[in-house]
Amino acid sequence: MFTVIGERINTTLKKVQAAVAEKNTDYIVDDVHAQQAAGATYIDVNAGARIGHEDEDMRWLLKVIQPVTKLPLCLDSADPAILEKAFELVEQAPMINSISLEKERFTPMMKFLKGKKCRIIALCMDDSGMPKTVDEIVQRAALLVKELEGAGFERDDIFIDPLMQPMSVDVKFGTMAMNAIQRITNELEGVHTTGGLSNISYGLPQRRFINRTFLSMLITSGFDSAILDPLDKNIMATVKTAEMLVGNDKFCMNYIKGVREEKIVA
Numbered sequence: 001m002f003t004v005i006g007e008r009i010n011t012t013l014k015k016v017q018a019a020v021a022e023k024n025t026d027y028i029v030d031d032v033h034a035q036q037a038a039g040a041t042y043i044d045v046n047a048g049a050r051i052g053h054e055d056e057d058m059r060w061l062l063k064v065i066q067p068v069t070k071l072p073l074c075l076d077s078a079d080p081a082i083l084e085k086a087f088e089l090v091e092q093a094p095m096i097n098s099i100s101l102e103k104e105r106f107t108p109m110m111k112f113l114k115g116k117k118c119r120i121i122a123l124c125m126d127d128s129g130m131p132k133t134v135d136e137i138v139q140r141a142a143l144l145v146k147e148l149e150g151a152g153f154e155r156d157d158i159f160i161d162p163l164m165q166p167m168s169v170d171v172k173f174g175t176m177a178m179n180a181i182q183r184i185t186n187e188l189e190g191v192h193t194t195g196g197l198s199n200i201s202y203g204l205p206q207r208r209f210i211n212r213t214f215l216s217m218l219i220t221s222g223f224d225s226a227i228l229d230p231l232d233k234n235i236m237a238t239v240k241t242a243e244m245l246v247g248n249d250k251f252c253m254n255y256i257k258g259v260r261e262e263k264i265v266a
Contacts, residue, residue, distance in 0.1 A: 002239050002248070003159075003225035005074050005095070005194065006040035009065070011049035011057060020057050021050065028064050036069050038230040039239075039263075042095050043069060045086075046076035054082055062089045074121075080108040087116065095119040097227075098161065099148075101126035101140055110151060119157040120148060121194060124180075130163055137162045137180040138187065145188050155190030159225055164195050167210070168203030174214060178221045185222030194225035197235075211235060216242040237264040 008031055011017040019027035032043055043065060047057035054077065065073065074095040075086045083096055096116075099109040100123040113120065124131050124140040131137045141160045148158050162180040165173040177200070181193045200214050201207035212235050215226060219242040230236055241264065244255040258264040 001041075002219070002243050003041045003192065003194065004039060004230050004236075004239065005042045005044050005097075005225065005227040006035040006038075006230045007044050007196075007227045008035055008229060008231065009043060009061065010046040010076070012046070017049055020047065020061065023060065025064050028061065029068050032065050032069050035230050036071055038233075039236055040071060040230040041225075042074040043071050044074040044076050044097065044227060046097075048077055048079070048082075054079065055085060058082055058086050059089065062086060066091055078105075080105065080112055083109075084112045087112075087118070093117045093119070095121065095159070097121040098123050099144070100124075101143060103127060106147075110147065113148075113153075114151045119159060120153060121159045121161055122148065123161045124163050130165060131180075134176055134180045134183065137176070138183045141180075141184050141188060141191075145191055155188070156192070159192040159194040160184055160188070161195045162193065164197065164199040166202040166204075167200055174200060174217075178217060181218060181223050182221040192225050193223050194227060195223075197226045197228050208232060208234065212238045215239065219243060220246055233263065240264060 009016060011020055035043055045061050045065065047054050047061055050057055072092050072094055073090055074097050075083055076097040077083050096118050098121040099106060102125060122144040124137045126140060131140060145158055162177055164177050167173055184193055197211050197215055198207065201210035204210060215235060216238050228235055240255050240258045243249050244252050249255055
């Protein structure tokens with residue numbers, strides 16, 4: 001089944017940041033309930049936008065969110081220390097977003113992750129910057145998998161992020177991501193792929209249409225998870241339809257259920 005990481009509890013979003021600053025519990029609870037009802041698999045929690053308040057804000061969000069949902073959380077931070085503190089506060093095995101090959105991040109993250117029961121998003125980034133070719137993405141993915149397996153992670157717990165880059169910068173970035181995902185799926189059997197879908201449309205008009213179209217193309221390449229807005233009914237309909245078309249929906253039952261519940265409407 002496709003793993004939907006609901007991206008909405010993120011303090012880079014103005015309404016979320018205001019809710020966190022004002023300790024508006026109702027806003028956060030309503031949003032979490034809506035994401036769960038819409039079909040999210042994980043609720044991503046990112047409290048990094050208010051400089052100097054990330055630890056406090058993450059603790060508050062976890063205290064508010066966990067009692068109102070059965071969904072596991074995706075703990076999202078650029079600071080390994082914040083992730084380690086947050087991990088101690090969760091009630092069920094989370095997803096950790098993220099690790100990369102950048103030395104300043106890789107070393108403390110590997111120390112933190114060793115022996116932990118969780119799933120991990122691994123970014124194909126190293127100290128040389130964003131990947132420039134499919135080969136670079138796959139090579140970095142293979143190294144990440146090797147290191148994480150060495151730390152005790154099963155491949156089923158590893159989600160490789162090839163790093164979607166904006167088409168407005170280079171029109172080759174779309175095919176680069178699709179080709180990389182196909183190779184990762186084939187060459188690193190058993191691992192998952194994920195990523196911030198909306199990056200592909202940055203700087204272009206009608207971004208949601210681009211995101212939906214790109215997602216369906218990625219799924220045909222083996223993409224099986226995304227960080228996205230589950231309240232976007234059209235993109236969730238695209239997930240169910242594309243998953244059915246590539247044969248991941250036995251007897252088309254999830255698709256049919258979506259149509260019956262009017263979640264898939266032409």
